[in-house]
Amino acid sequence: MSNLLATGSSALLAFQRALSTVSHNVANLNTPGYSRQRTEFAARNGTFHGYGYQGGGVQIVDVHRMADSLATARLLDSTGELNRLQQMSVLSNRLDSLFSEKATGIAAPWSGFFDSISALSSSAAGAADRQSVLSQANALVTRFNQIDQQLDKVDGEVNSGLTSAVGEVNRLAKEIAQLNGRIGNGANASGDLLDRRDQLISQLIGYTGGTAVQQDGGQINVFTAGGQPMVVGATASSLVTVADPYRPERLQVALETNGQRVTLDKRALGGQIGGLMEFRTTVLDPAIAELGRIAMSLAETFNEGHRAGMDQYGQMGGDFFTAPQPQISSHSGNTGNAVLQPSLDDLGALNGKNVMLRFDGGNWVATDPDTGTAIPVTGTGTAADPLEVNGVELVLSSGTPATNDRFLLQPTAGAAGTIKLAISDPSRIAAASPVKAKADLANTGTGKLGAVTITNPADPNLLAPSVIEFIDANQYTIDGAGPFTYTPGQAITHNGWSVTLDGAPAAGDAFNLGPTGANSSDNGNAKLLSNLDDARKLNGGTLTLNGAISGLTTTVGSAARQADYSAEAQQVLQDQAQAARDAISGVNLDEEAADLMRLQQAYQAAAQIISTADTLFQSLLSATRR
Template structure:
């Protein structure tokens, strides 16, 4: 009878605890990272009664945490990659909207500016048309600056994101290390404690990428995507942000461990941090540099054309746009005192990519700052023989470089934000060709002048009057010099201008070229300026300015779409990994309900065993009272 009571009691206690476990599973169905638990039953040791062994009921030997380490590892890997791609996609899409929307992009004010110049070419003397050119130029410059400011704002967001992410990584790593200490000191850690640690590791890897490795004693070590240790046993490393050695306003991520600080390679970062750095490196910086290249090319090309014209005051045109010199930043660890100056040498050779200039002790070397690949460069760095790399001229202005001193050249970065309009007086717009050609009314031949244009606006004698006089039909002189041979249709060039002469001049025929003068309605230079957006001035003379703008919009849009496609594909992979993990560890309400009913019935049956034992005992007591 006592054996029956003990057997029933063991069953009652075991089923009660099993019911509690099922209830714990149901209660945590929405708890992130929770792994369902299952009670393991085992029969108690039997007792030998001479005729054989008789059982003594049941006992619980383990509350098992249902987890698959392989499925958990797959989920960890996919989660870190998904976080990286989602971060990259989100920021890239914002940049794409900036360039593609008419209200925020560069295309609309760009077209309006060149349309106003084209209108001026139809009415060069019109004051309203001149005012319109200046207004549209200022609108274009304002849009360049607005876009550049927005790009700078995204760069600041990346800095803020890195700071916030490193703080969160440090918090998670510290808590994981603490849990490692608790779990490592326990022979049988609770499943809830293990779930909590796995969830924290998943959150940590979502920031840094990487993986986790379990060691003896149940401790888990966590490593970043680049293999740097974030958590080793009960010790957590610390992530910090440090200034870029060339651009202190820009932050990098470094790892502090064992008293040492190591700057993490941007190519070895994953998770949200990796997405932030990758966006800045592969999308934001190229867009900022290309926008600056377009602004620089516009200013250089338009200024050159504007200087070849004459304004309403009879003066040669000056620069229409203002533009700063290309950026050159010295490394914070340089030991020399060299000071370098920069200028744009060639628009056709202008390349937006950054260049690392290093003095090796004897000469300057140019390399790509990310890959270390060599970049062609000519010159020695003197004023007479400047360094020329990617269309930029660099001159050693003062001081002496020390061996291994380094400078970061950013040919076009930030140029769009500093573009300006140099003139405010509409009369200073150089719409006229600075020289004009006239034919003497007394000429008797059929010679006609056409195609007068300026070939060298910097020629000091450009505006000096010149007389072309024909000795006969095949020879001419210019201001008494010559004679020069003549054939119909040939180009005559002098003092920085050229003109085409057709027909058959007679002996004594005279043609004159002289300054256009003030208040001219000539529109020759305005016509040239209005077509500069279609001039092939970039990429060695193969790409127009209009083509560059279209290319920039396509470049940003393509990067955004690619990031979005990759994020969507990774989401599918992550969902599959999550489903595989949930198939083992997830709580299924139908399954738990079935277990609940089964255990409830078993509990009730165990209660009946105790009730039966009690009835037998009461019968025995009643018999002994008689």
């Protein structure tokens, strides 16, 4: 009877604990990262009674955690990549909305400005049309400034995101290291403790990307996407944000371990942090640079055309816009005191990409700061022989560079935030051609004058009166100089202007050219200005300003769509990885309900065994009392 009681008690206790495991599974149905547990039974060693061994009941040998390392590793890899792509998608779509929406983009005020110039060319003397040009120009530069400010805010949000993420990474890494220490060799580790560690590792890799590697003894080491150790055994490294050596307002990420701090390459991190840094490098910075290139190109191109006209005061036009200039920053670790002064040299060669300039002790070397690719650079940096790189000219204005001193050239970054309107008086708009031409009334030939074109507005004799006089039908003089051979349809150039003559002038025919004068209703220069948005000034004379505007909007939109597609595809992979993990580790209520009924019946049966043993024992006692 004692054996019967012991056997029933072992079964009762075993099934009670198994029921506790089932209830624990059900209770953690919605617990993130929980792995279901299963009770493992084993028969107790039997007792030899001479005729053989008689069983001693049942015992619990293990509460097994249902987990698969390969499924977990696949899910971790997917988690880091998904967080990176989702971060890229969210921020890229914000930029896409900024550039593509009519209320916030550059296209609407850009068209409004050039439409106002076109209207002015139809009524060059109209005060209302002149005021409209200034109003539309002001709206355009304001929109440039506003977009640049919004891009700066997004850049600031990247800084904030890095700071916040670094704090979370350090917290998670520290807790994982502590759990590694508690788990030790893993022989008696709680399944719930292991689940907690796996969940923290998943969150950490969601921020940094990377891998988790289990070492002998059950501890797990965690590495970033670039292979940097975040957790090794019970020791955790720390991430910190540090100022960019060229642009202190920007933050970078550095790793602190064993008392040393190493700034991480932007490609050494994945996850959310990697997404933030990749967005800044591949989407935000190019958008800032291209917007600045468009602003700088508009200012340079329009100013050049405006200086070739004459305003209503009879003066040659000045700058219409305040033209932005390239920026250059020295590395915080430079030991020399050189100061480089950049300026725009060739608009057609200007591509807006940042350039790293390094002094190697004798020469200047230019490279792409992101890829390290060499960039052609000429000159020595003196005023007589300036450095020339990507359409920018640089002069060593003061100081002396030391070996390995470095400078970051930003040809167009921030230019959209500094472009301004240079005039406020509508009468200062140079809508008229400064030189007018007319045929002498006594002319007898059929010679006809075409439009006067200004070839050099800086020519000191541009406004000096000139006379083209024909000796005969084939020869002419200019201000008495010559004779020159005449060919119908040819351009005659003199004193910074050019005019086309056609027809057959007769001997003695004269054509007079002179300054247009004040209060003119001439619209010659306004017509030229209204078409400058289609002038092929960029990319070596192959791209118009309108094309650059469309290209910027398309590029940002394409980046946003690509990020969306990649994030959606990765979400599918993430769902598959999660499903594979849940198939092994997830709690299935139907299965748990079946186990619950089975164990309940077994528990009741074990209780009946004890009840039977008790009845038999009471019967024995009753028999022995008589």
